[in-house]
Amino acid sequence: MxxxxxxxxxxxxxxxxxxxxxxxxxxxxxxEPSAAFDWFEYDGADPSDAAFKPTASQYANxxxxxxxxxxxxxxxxxxxxxxxxxxxxxxxxxxxxxxxxxxxxxxxxxxxxxxxxxxxxxxxxxxxxxxxxxxxxxxxxxxxxxxxxxxxxxxxxxxxxxxxxxxxxxxxxxxxxxxxxxxxxxxxxxxxxxxxxxxxxxxxxxxxxxxxxxxxxxxxxxxxxxxxxxxxxxxxxxxxxxxxxxxxxxxxxxxxxxxxxxxxxxxxxxxxxxxxxxxxxxxxxxxxxxxxxxxxxxxxxxxxxxxxxxxxxxxxxxxxxxxxxxxxxxxxxxxxxxxxxxxxxxxxxxxxxxxxxxxxxxxxxKPNLPPTTPKPPPTSGAFKVREAFDGKALPLSWVTMRIPQQKWWRLDGGKLVLSARPETIGGMTQPSFWGRRQQHMNASASTEMRFRPTKAGDKAGLVAVQNDAHFFFLGLTRNADGQDEIVLERRASASDPEGGVKVAGAPVALKAGAPVWLKITARGGAYDFSYALAAGQWKTLKADEDGTILSTKKAGGFVGALLGVYAHADAAPGR
The missing domain is CATH 2.115.10.20 (Glycosyl hydrolase domain; family 43)
Structure with a gap:
């Protein structure tokens, strides 16, 4: 031996x-411009969490x-x-x-x-x-x-x-x-x-x-x-x-x-x-x-x-x-x-x-076994998790699309900073995206972001994504007229434009360095999208969007939806 x-x-x-x-x-x-995210909060609960509450001697599936x-x-x-x-x-x-x-x-x-x-x-x-x-x-x-x-x-x-x-x-x-x-x-x-x-x-x-x-x-x-x-x-x-x-x-x-x-x-x-x-x-x-x-x-x-x-x-x-x-x-x-x-x-x-x-x-x-130490973060039942980005690395559970060949992110002073790059979600490439799993039927993801587009097409914000052809983007962008706006974009099939179709928009005028708050809320197959220009003052940009586009039945494949942060810089002509 x-x-x-x-x-x-x-x-x-x-x-x-x-x-x-x-x-x-x-x-x-x-x-390129960069987007700074002060925190990211995930909150989720399911009907089964209320209907089947485990006792101290039980566990939840x-x-x-x-x-x-x-x-x-x-x-x-x-x-x-x-x-x-x-x-x-x-x-x-x-x-x-x-x-x-x-x-x-x-x-x-x-x-x-x-x-x-x-x-x-x-x-x-x-x-x-x-x-x-x-x-x-x-x-x-x-x-x-x-x-x-x-x-x-x-x-x-x-x-x-x-x-x-x-x-x-x-x-x-x-x-x-x-x-x-x-x-x-x-x-x-x-x-x-x-x-x-x-x-x-x-x-x-x-x-x-x-x-x-x-x-x-x-x-x-x-x-x-x-x-x-x-x-x-x-x-x-x-x-x-x-x-x-x-x-x-x-x-x-x-x-x-x-x-x-x-x-x-x-x-x-x-x-x-x-x-x-x-x-x-x-x-x-x-x-x-x-x-x-x-x-x-x-x-x-x-x-x-x-x-x-x-x-x-x-x-x-x-x-x-x-x-x-x-x-x-x-x-x-x-x-x-x-x-x-x-x-x-x-x-x-x-x-x-x-x-x-x-x-x-x-x-x-429960199995008759000693408890796991240190006490793990919750992975079952209803729970809320807030990531303050104050560590030396992202949580082990956070993932990005495919394998990055460049370091386009950093943790800086309690913020996650993403470089906005031409690679897009929907482009079968490796975009500036980090996210975590949606773990409940009823869930929300929210963040506080600072981002200043420098040209039309630059964007940053939140994403709910199942694959390159099925996702939502909620965030700040600059339109072709030079106006900054909060937009909701959706891609529901490979025939939609690579970056998605604009579903809703609201013009905004942000001072340099001012934050914007963003939230995606899932309710089974319905998704709501909100933003705020002052803490806690949420405005609904679009409610009851068809979130079934993120389901395996419609999107295909073997994965579930992820919720995360994203930044994109529109490519300059000829690049």
């Missing part, structure tokens, strides 16, 4: 030697509200670690720590520096898909897929806070959702979703494969082997078996995977074998988790449950994290796919997360 540990640590050191903090190249040299999809959880001793998908948002792959499985502190981001990956001009639902976590001999492993940007890779760290190594690419591992399984004898194998063994017989026909992995050589070994074709009931033509994990318990190897796609047909299934390499036999009463087939008119529904990850606790209990969504209408949700937690019951040698026909509870008894 000592030799294995030494080689594993060498792998980490080799990648981490190139690690550096999130510090892109030098700032832009062109003189979801445990991580907002777009935290494809959750992977792992235990090392008494500590639990978690990572989830971020697609083309950056920093990517947030890493959390907990000791009670309910409350989570974000301790880092595994993809946190330019040069690790190249997102280019990828759509915001491409890039890094479902990550998985493993641990062996003091080394943490994340396997992940960078979709449309080279494929599957492995990164390592001796401290889950980071730094994480540069990627080791896995050319023999096709498809998505790779997971690294260590057997008791130290051998390793990667399971993943790939193409079927022959021509696809129908749309969504996929398979689960496995291939050996040599940790010391950092490469796959041998030939891949088919573990599951189509799904647990091939006659029913199941779609998208994915997110595979292998766990070992009581002499059995369990293959746990999702089935049915990520929409309302989503589910989790289980198979088992006496060998890690199969053959695997399905549980007779699959799925072990789903919400499909339930009445669509049930109150406060939770839907699309699946992509589960099972973990044991030090006292021998088992729990599962999984994704699901909370729609406010007919499959309409802006908060994305969120992370839920439920206990696992073992019956006759099979793991059951939730019996078929039962609804996912909003509250449940």
């Amino acid at each position: 000592a030799a294995g540990l030494a080689s594993a640590l060498a792998i980490v050191a080799a990648g981490a030697s190139q690690a550096r903090a999130l510090e892109p190249a030098a700032p832009p040299t062109k003189t 979801p445990i991580l509200k907002g777009t935290y999809p494809d959750p992977a959880v792992m235990r090392v001793g008494k500590d639990f670690y978690y990572v989830s998908s971020t697609f083309a948002w950056f920093p990517g792959l947030p890493v959390f720590h907990s000791t009670d499985l309910v409350h989570w502190n974000q301790i880092g981001n595994a993809i946190d520096r330019p040069g690790m990956l190249d997102f280019g001009r990828l759509g915001l639902s491409r890039a890094v898909f479902a990550p998985t976590l493993s641990h062996r001999d003091g080394v943490f492993y994340i396997l992940n897929t960078c979709v449309d940007c080279r494929g599957n890779f492995l990164i390592t760290a001796t401290d889950p806070k980071g730094p994480w190594s540069d990627p080791v690419w896995l050319p023999a591992v096709e498809g998505i959702d790779p997971y690294l399984f260590f057997d008791d004898d130290g051998s390793a194998m990667i399971v993943f979703n790939g193409e079927p063994p022959g021509p696809p017989e129908y749309s969504g026909h996929r398979a689960i494969w496995a291939i050996g992995y040599d940790i010391k050589a950092r490469k796959t070994v041998g030939e891949r082997k088919l573990l599951l074709d189509k799904g647990v009931n091939p006659a029913a033509k199941p779609i998208w078996p994915e997110g595979p994990h292998i766990l070992k318990k009581d002499g059995w190897y369990y293959l746990i995977a999702a089935e049915g796609g990520t929409a309302e047909g989503h589910s989790q299934v289980a198979l088992r074998s006496k060998s890690a390499w199969g053959p695997y036999v399905p549980y007779p009463n699959n799925p072990i988790l789903t919400q499909r087939g339930l009445p669509k008119d049930r109150p406060l529904p939770i839907t699309s449950a699946g992509h589960a990850n099972l973990v044991d606790t030090p006292d021998g209990k088992w729990w599962a994290t999984f994704l699901a969504v909370r729609p406010y209408g007919d499959d309409l949700y802006n908060t994305g796919r969120e992370t839920f937690l439920l206990p696992v019951e073992w019956k006759d040698g099979w793991p059951i997360i939730l019996e078929n026909g039962k609804t996912i509870p909003y509250v449940h008894a």
Whole structure:
């Protein structure tokens, strides 16, 4: 084992030697206006928060509200670690720590520096898909897929806070959702979703494969082997078996995977074998988790449950994290796919997360585990968070679009200052934007901003964004007549102009250095937009805008809405 540990640590050191903090190249040299944000406040609550209030011995689902999809959880001793998908948002792959499985502190981001990956001009639902976590001999492993940007890779760290190594690419591992399984004898194998063994017989026909992995050589070994074709009931033509994990318990190897796609047909299934390499036999009463087939008119529904990850606790209990969504209408949700937690019951040698026909509870008894310290910021229930920008760095939970190659932001005297650049939201580029997840159906984001446009088209303010073709902008701009105004712009499809269509406007005359206050309020599928020229004196610019354009159903993809700050300088002619 000592030799294995030494080689594993060498792998980490080799990648981490190139690690550096999130510090892109030098700032832009062109003189552009800048926007200064004094603070940013997020406030949210849901109908379920009032209807289902947990007692001191209970926790509330979801445990991580907002777009935290494809959750992977792992235990090392008494500590639990978690990572989830971020697609083309950056920093990517947030890493959390907990000791009670309910409350989570974000301790880092595994993809946190330019040069690790190249997102280019990828759509915001491409890039890094479902990550998985493993641990062996003091080394943490994340396997992940960078979709449309080279494929599957492995990164390592001796401290889950980071730094994480540069990627080791896995050319023999096709498809998505790779997971690294260590057997008791130290051998390793990667399971993943790939193409079927022959021509696809129908749309969504996929398979689960496995291939050996040599940790010391950092490469796959041998030939891949088919573990599951189509799904647990091939006659029913199941779609998208994915997110595979292998766990070992009581002499059995369990293959746990999702089935049915990520929409309302989503589910989790289980198979088992006496060998890690199969053959695997399905549980007779699959799925072990789903919400499909339930009445669509049930109150406060939770839907699309699946992509589960099972973990044991030090006292021998088992729990599962999984994704699901909370729609406010007919499959309409802006908060994305969120992370839920439920206990696992073992019956006759099979793991059951939730019996078929039962609804996912909003509250449940807590695991019998020590509380997480230090006390984490709230990620479930109703809460308010105010960012004063008085630290040395932005919160770990804040993200931007794609990967910045220039340092166009700074924290300065309790303010977040953004350089206004020609790159736009909607332009499939890397704009001057930082934001945080919308975590509630009913939520507001507000800020105090100082900005002075220098030419027509310069703008800065708040943004509610789902992707490049679906967003709102509320802020200060200068129009073609030289008049400064507060405007609301909306982009609801790729056919709309890149910067969006002007929906409403109000002319303003601001003294140099004077602030303006901005607020976006979400009420399910309706969004209100307000501004103030004096603190607390809000004026509604536009109410009841169609916020369903930020829903996954209309915008597509796999992410939820984000709320944040943005600055843009209109490009000079010929630039």
